[in-house]
Amino acid sequence: xxxxxxxxxxxxxxxxxxxxxxxxxxxxxxxxxxxxxxxxxxxxxxxxxxxxxxxxxxxxxxxxxxxxxxxxxxxxxxxxxxxxxxxxxxxxxxxxxxxxxxxxxxxxxxxxxxxxxxxxxxxxxxxxxxxxxxxxxxxxxxxxxxxxxxxxxxxxxxxxxxxxxxxxxxxxxxxxxxxxxxxxxxxxxxxxxxxxxxxxxxxxxxxxxxxxxxxxxxxxxxxxxxxxxxxxxxxxxxxxxxxxxxxxxxxxxxxxxxxxxxxxxxxxxxxxxxxxxxxxxxxxxxxxxxxxxxxxxxxxxx
Amino acid sequence: xxxxxxxxxxxxxxxxxxxxxxxxxxxxxxxxxxxxxxxxxxxxxxxxxxxxxxxxxxxxxxxxxxxxxxxxxxxxxxxxxxxxxxxxxxxxxxxxxxxxxxxxxxxxxxxxxxxxxxxxxxxxxxxxxxxxxxxxxxxxxxxxxxxxxxxxxxxxxxxxxxxxxxxxxxxxxxxxxxxxxxxxxxxxxxxxxxxxxxxxxxxxxxxxxxxxxxxxxxxxxxxxxxxxxxxxxxxxxxxxxxxxxxxxxxxxxxxxxxxxxxxxxxxxxxxxxxxxxxxxxxxxxxxxxxxxxxxxxxxxxxxxxxxxxxxxxxxxxxxxxxxxxxxxxxxxxxxxxxxxxxxxxxxxxxxxxxxxxxxxxxxxxxxxxxxxxxxxxxxxxxxxxxxxxxxxxxxxxxxxxxxxxxxxxxxxxxxxxxxxxxxxxxxxxxxxxxxxxxxxxx
Numbered sequence: 001x002x003x004x005x006x007x008x009x010x011x012x013x014x015x016x017x018x019x020x021x022x023x024x025x026x027x028x029x030x031x032x033x034x035x036x037x038x039x040x041x042x043x044x045x046x047x048x049x050x051x052x053x054x055x056x057x058x059x060x061x062x063x064x065x066x067x068x069x070x071x072x073x074x075x076x077x078x079x080x081x082x083x084x085x086x087x088x089x090x091x092x093x094x095x096x097x098x099x100x101x102x103x104x105x106x107x108x109x110x111x112x113x114x115x116x117x118x119x120x121x122x123x124x125x126x127x128x129x130x131x132x133x134x135x136x137x138x139x140x141x142x143x144x145x146x147x148x149x150x151x152x153x154x155x156x157x158x159x160x161x162x163x164x165x166x167x168x169x170x171x172x173x174x175x176x177x178x179x180x181x182x183x184x185x186x187x188x189x190x191x192x193x194x195x196x197x198x199x200x201x202x203x204x205x206x207x208x209x210x211x212x213x214x215x216x217x218x219x220x221x222x223x224x225x226x227x228x229x230x231x232x233x234x235x236x237x238x239x240x241x242x243x244x245x246x247x248x249x250x251x252x253x254x255x256x257x258x259x260x261x262x263x264x265x266x267x268x269x270x271x272x273x274x275x276x277x278x279x280x281x282x283x284x285x286x287x288x289x290x291x292x293x294x295x296x297x298x299x300x301x302x
Numbered sequence: 303x304x305x306x307x308x309x310x311x312x313x314x315x316x317x318x319x320x321x322x323x324x325x326x327x328x329x330x331x332x333x334x335x336x337x338x339x340x341x342x343x344x345x346x347x348x349x350x351x352x353x354x355x356x357x358x359x360x361x362x363x364x365x366x367x368x369x370x371x372x373x374x375x376x377x378x379x380x381x382x383x384x385x386x387x388x389x390x391x392x393x394x395x396x397x398x399x400x401x402x403x404x405x406x407x408x409x410x411x412x413x414x415x416x417x418x419x420x421x422x423x424x425x426x427x428x429x430x431x432x433x434x435x436x437x438x439x440x441x442x443x444x445x446x447x448x449x450x451x452x453x454x455x456x457x458x459x460x461x462x463x464x465x466x467x468x469x470x471x472x473x474x475x476x477x478x479x480x481x482x483x484x485x486x487x488x489x490x491x492x493x494x495x496x497x498x499x500x501x502x503x504x505x506x507x508x509x510x511x512x513x514x515x516x517x518x519x520x521x522x523x524x525x526x527x528x529x530x531x532x533x534x535x536x537x538x539x540x541x542x543x544x545x546x547x548x549x550x551x552x553x554x555x556x557x558x559x560x561x562x563x564x565x566x567x568x569x570x571x572x573x574x575x576x577x578x579x580x581x582x583x584x585x586x587x588x589x590x591x592x593x594x595x596x597x598x599x600x601x602x603x604x605x606x607x608x609x610x611x612x613x614x615x616x617x618x619x620x621x622x623x624x625x626x627x628x629x630x631x632x633x634x635x636x637x638x639x640x641x642x643x644x645x646x647x648x649x650x651x652x653x654x655x656x657x658x659x660x661x662x663x664x665x666x667x668x669x670x671x672x673x674x675x676x677x678x679x680x681x682x683x684x685x686x687x688x689x690x691x692x693x694x695x696x697x698x699x700x701x702x703x704x705x706x707x708x709x710x711x712x713x714x715x716x717x718x719x720x721x722x723x724x725x726x727x728x729x730x731x732x733x734x735x736x737x738x739x740x741x742x743x744x
Contacts, residue, residue, distance in 0.1 A: 016738070049725070052524045053524075054520070054523055054524055054725070055725075074524055074525045074526075075525075077524070079521070079524045080521075081517065081520040081521060081524075083517040083520070084517060085513075085516045085517030085518035085519070085520065085521055086516070086518055087316075087516070087518055088516060089316070090316060098308065098312050099521065099522075099525070101308050102305055102308055102309075102522065102525040102526055103525050104525075146521065
């Protein structure tokens with residue numbers, strides 16, 4: 001099994017008057033939860049459509065499990081588009097059977113998979129109900145099942161939590177973790193950075209069709225850190241403290257101090273102690289992905 | 303291929319199992335059956351025989367059975383007075399009392415009145431039968447009184463039938479009866495082609511719009527090619543159309559035949575004869591003759607050619623138009639108003655074909671008929687409508703080949719538009735833009 005489930009090399013997709021994907025390359029390691037980040041209109045959906053073979057790249061290569069994407073690719077990928085859709089008038093069971101068979105499952109296999117998932121979500125009784133009779137949250141569950149029932153080894157979820165209530169969000173989140181534990185690689189596309197920090201180990205950040213950065217989340221944060229430390233203290237601060245240190249902010253019992261290049265945190269801590277600051281907690285502040293994004297592209301998300 | 307089959311199956315089954323489809327498919331012949339049954343019922347309503355007591359104060363009938371019975375009406379001349387019979391006719395098992403008043407034949411009035419007493423009204427046929435039989439009887443009496451010979455009078459009877467012949471300036475065209483029937487068939491097939499292509503073509507369009515609007519299309523085309531989805535949809539919906547036509551093709555003739563069988567049984571032929579013989583003014587005989595002739599003529603039509611060739615034209619025309627409708631549907635999405643404005647030109651095209659078909663039927667050998675049935679957008683309607691007039695084989699073949707080539711071209715063009723259109727959201731696409739989609743790379 002190759003190390004990378006997905007590999008994009010110099011992928012380009014041009015439309016009539018703009019370039020949706022501009023020379024993007026990144027790799028998704030096997031078995032990871034991978035974040036595809038970027039503001040709305042950055043080219044995320046265009047990228048996904050290339051990976052899922054809905055459209056074709058004008059230039060570049062896409063490798064799935066080490067081989068060029070081809071007609072058998074769709075059966076190995078589970079794709080949940082941002083805009084969910086089901087046939088409203090069709091019965092839940094018939095609909096899942098249809099979608100599963102389109103993914104290449106035999107009738108028998110499709111039935112057993114669907115039964116298993118419906119049991120897992122405790123919705124066996126929905127088989128004969130029409131989709132339009134279900135609530136939005138219920139429909140999302142059906143949609144999720146339709147995405148994973150053919151046991152893809154790459155799952156692509158485009159904004160999977162949009163429109164979900166907290167209970168269903170957690171349900172899907174748990175399911176994502178579990179599938180990941182079982183070896184499914186997951187690409188999680190979103191413009192909401194805070195969700196990614198929680199879930200993803202690796203990310204790629206794109207903006208206006210171009211890759212801004214990619215890699216391990218922690219590594220990216222360390223690369224982009226600004227040597228900022230948070231100090232909690234007790235008692236009172238000496239008056240001249242602001243002259244000695246570069247104070248980013250100070251509030252009651254909390255200081256944010258930036259360490260000058262060349263110095264290290266031990267020196268800062270020693271200096272604080274020398275100045276009779278009673279330190280109760282000392283920690284480095286790493287930037288959020290949102291901060292990094294803003295710093296990198298110089299514009300805010302949305 | 304397997305996936306295409308899955309799509310066809312879904313498109314077909316979801317429609318065929320819909321209540322509205324079952325209702326329309328079975329309901330139409332059923333409505334026809336009900337209509338015919340109602341007719342049968344009205345005509346047979348009084349088939350249980352009416353026993354009519356006759357009070358003959360006019361001495362018109364005498365004691366003998368001078369009033370001829372029909373199968374449904376039996377006359378019984380009674381000795382009792384009108385008042386007496388009015389009291390007890392039901393007890394005596396009569397349906398009513400026919401009263402021929404004393405002064406009935408006294409003066410030679412043209413309008414004569416008799417009376418009928420009963421709880422239940424007689425049906426129209428019975429009423430007319432009685433009226434005719436009494437008036438004939440009075441006429442006979444008057445003839446006898448005047449001293450003329452009935453046989454001589456009968457010899458004067460003349461029957462005129464007007465045959466209509468159409469003349470068109472430039473060409474004299476005497477329409478034979480078989481041409482009349484062919485015209486009827488042509489009209490019928492032309493109508494059918496127009497409506498079926500229109501209805502099912504638009505069904506394809508609505509279905510494409512629905513898939514785009516509720517966004518399932520992106521899920522589907524992450525499993526199958528857009529072309530497969532479009533083709534599967536067109537074929538599935540087309541099969542729904544064929545199913546409906548097939549069911550109608552079996553049920554409607556069956557119902558018509560069954561009801562005509564019942565009708566014949568219901569209408570007493572002897573009663574009809576009686577009426578005819580009595581010189582009635584409804585021309586039952588010739589109507590029956592006409593129907594028989596029409597049936598015969600219908601039987602001599604070369605159905606073995608008309609039906610399969612029409613079917614081929616239908617299929618090719620359906621593919622042509624439904625693919626255009628699919629492309630339009632993919633371009634507009636949920637905007638129903640825009641969809642309507644885009645379908646108008648297409649519907650217009652079909653409509654022109656429809657009118658050209660009618661013009662062609664009127665002049666089946668004109669050069670207009672020839673040329674218009676070569677134009678692929680019109681030929682699915684015009685050529686089948688002309689088939690009853692036995693156009694030359696090479697014309698049919700040429701028209702069909704041109705149509706098939708065009709329809710394949712349009713399926714291909716539409717697929718190019720469709721694959722781009724279904725993924726386009728937001729901005730409205732102009733016709734120019736839609737045209738550009740054809741040249742997009744995948």
